[in-house]
Amino acid sequence: MAGHDLSLQRVTPPTDTASEASLSAHIARFSARLRSHGIDLSLSDEIDALLALQLVDIRTEEQVFLALRTALKVNRRHWSIFNLIFDRMWRQAEGLAALPNPRENERKAAGRLPCRIRLTERTPTKDEVEESNDRNKAGGYTPEEQMRHKTFDECTTEDFVAMQQLLDRLARMLKTRCSRRRVLEKSGDVVDLRHSFRGSLAVGGEMIELAKTTRAVELPHLVLLCDTSGSMDSHSRFLLMFALSLKKVAPRSETFAFNTRLTRLTHWLSPENVTSTVEQLARGVEDWSGGTRIGACLLEFTDSWLTQTVCSDTTLIILSDGLDQGDPDLLKQAMVRLRRRARRIIWLNPLMGDDRYRPEAKGMKTALPYIHHLAPAHSLAALEAMLPLLAT
Numbered sequence: 001m002a003g004h005d006l007s008l009q010r011v012t013p014p015t016d017t018a019s020e021a022s023l024s025a026h027i028a029r030f031s032a033r034l035r036s037h038g039i040d041l042s043l044s045d046e047i048d049a050l051l052a053l054q055l056v057d058i059r060t061e062e063q064v065f066l067a068l069r070t071a072l073k074v075n076r077r078h079w080s081i082f083n084l085i086f087d088r089m090w091r092q093a094e095g096l097a098a099l100p101n102p103r104e105n106e107r108k109a110a111g112r113l114p115c116r117i118r119l120t121e122r123t124p125t126k127d128e129v130e131e132s133n134d135r136n137k138a139g140g141y142t143p144e145e146q147m148r149h150k151t152f153d154e155c156t157t158e159d160f161v162a163m164q165q166l167l168d169r170l171a172r173m174l175k176t177r178c179s180r181r182r183v184l185e186k187s188g189d190v191v192d193l194r195h196s197f198r199g200s201l202a203v204g205g206e207m208i209e210l211a212k213t214t215r216a217v218e219l220p221h222l223v224l225l226c227d228t229s230g231s232m233d234s235h236s237r238f239l240l241m242f243a244l245s246l247k248k249v250a251p252r253s254e255t256f257a258f259n260t261r262l263t264r265l266t267h268w269l270s271p272e273n274v275t276s277t278v279e280q281l282a283r284g285v286e287d288w289s290g291g292t293r294i295g296a297c298l299l300e301f302t303d304s305w306l307t308q309t310v311c312s313d314t315t316l317i318i319l320s321d322g323l324d325q326g327d328p329d330l331l332k333q334a335m336v337r338l339r340r341r342a343r344r345i346i347w348l349n350p351l352m353g354d355d356r357y358r359p360e361a362k363g364m365k366t367a368l369p370y371i372h373h374l375a376p377a378h379s380l381a382a383l384e385a386m387l388p389l390l391a392t
């Protein structure tokens with residue numbers, strides 16, 4: 001079974017067995033359910049949860065339970081809610097055995113879960129949580145939940161504003177990732193003696209005020225290549241909206257569109273008026289909703305823009321269904337160059353929203369050995385599950 005390190009070097013076609021993506025997606029769904037019951041979680045907490053499961057025996061319920069509750073930093077007053085939702089989503093669904101084990105040597109552990117803390121405040125009963133879950137299964141989602149799970153090809157132009165607000169909120173989650181680098185901050189958590197002594201020189205050597213530092217927020221360096229061919233028509237507008245949202249929180253990001261030729265979009269992006277910007281892009285990009293030559297366009301990108309936009313800390317995101325009508329040898333040449341230059345290549349394929357999908361198209365099969373992660377991009381929930389890959 002493949003390891004579950006986020007720096008996975010090669011992607012294999014989806015199989016019936018669970019994969020790293022399924023574990024990441026399950027944690028994202030679990031976190032979303034906790035948020036819907038009033039437990040505040042950040043993207044960093046979700047990443048910590050995924051990493052924590054690599055340190056325990058995932059086949060043992062007690063270890064998974066304690067690892068998730070600790071990594072997600074669940075407040076003691078929310079333990080009862082956490083316990084009930086954990087029971088529903090990790091024990092009663094398909095069982096822990098259906099999820100991948102990130103450790104090669106499995107440890108068998110016995111024992112009961114620690115006793116639940118009884119709180120004086122009222123918390124939802126198990127029947128109430130199950131009733132809420134049953135309503136969700138029956139389609140009783142809130143409008144926001146319905147929008148999150150609505151596929152892009154089902155969305156209309158009337159959904160643009162609501163979708164953009166959700167995409168903006170989604171992109172802002174990237175700002176929760178802290179860097180190892182520390183910066184001066186009055187409300188910091190660590191005293192910086194060097195800056196404190198330097199500051200004391202201005203007042204005769206008296207250390208009146210201590211300089212403090214905190215960890216800087218690390219913003220990812222992203223390059224997005226969006227397929228705007230006819231087969232991507234129902235998805236490309238919303239994926240470009242996602243690119244606009246990322247541009248707001250990651251100013252260094254670059255965006256390109258490709259179909260039968262490559263077009264740089266970065267200078268056209270205007271986060272102030274998203275709807276008109278997307279319509280302007282649709283009119284300005286040559287051969288929008290036309291044919292597609294993925295290999296030729298990516299090769300043009302490597303010839304003209306690779307050294308200017310991609311470096312060792314760049315995450316390259318390709319938004320395409322992989323239905324290439326061009327020469328696969330050109331695509332292979334381009335992917336080899338991209339793999340050598342970029343830190344990580346993520347291929348987002350809307351067709352993966354269908355469980356029956358297999359990457360057997362000529363273009364997708366050619367690119368597969370050179371990408372780090374292959375993930376779905378058919379809905380807002382799918383993009384949310386992919387965000388931890390951008391923040392690591």
